[in-house]
Amino acid sequence: SAVISQKPSRDICQRGTSLTIQCQVDSQVTMMFWYRQQPGQSLTLIATANQGSEATYESGFVIDKFPISRPNLTFSTLTVSNMSPEDSSIYLCSVEWVRRNTEAFFGQGTRLTVV
């Protein structure tokens, strides 16, 4: 298993500002993902964070709004840019190893409220 630390755990931000969320894993992992969980809804994949290259975004998500970095195999950041109240969600980091008989592990999430 893996210990995944997300920072901050929660934040309240003004609209128009940006917030960077950090995800730190205690061991090297192959795959890192960022999910969004809007209030009362399920998880939606935002993007796959690729080490050393640009992230792969899902339909409906763009790099200008959600820039992602992954400088090494244990760390990634997600920035929520030019925030609006609609961005109020829980953002979760997830990791998985390339061996396919394992499962995804999740951080505790960042609860973001935009006012």
Add this chain to the structure above:
Amino acid sequence: AQSVTQLDSQVPVFEEAPVELRCNYSSSVSVYLFWYVQYPNQGLQLLLKYLSGSTLVKGINGFEDEFNKSQTSFHLRKPSVHISDTAEYFCAVSGTSGTYKYIFGTGTRLKVLA
């Protein structure tokens, strides 16, 4: 393409009673199946997973599941629930090859009553 449907948004049940949380899926490819639990203000924790083999899967905290391939269902069961089982439960699928994306259901809120 894959999709996951959790048939109940909320399930109230009395303590020590049995519970079943229902999950159906559709997929054009082989999938792995997962149940995750989310306690208040926490991330997701794996309850159990079905990769292959026996269709009866036992997970943590006394939960179990039976995979029914013909009906494409993966219902979560527990013979006797506890107050501490109150949480949100998510069913998810992931393809056995290709990308590592997880498709999640909309979640079922289990509320255990004293």
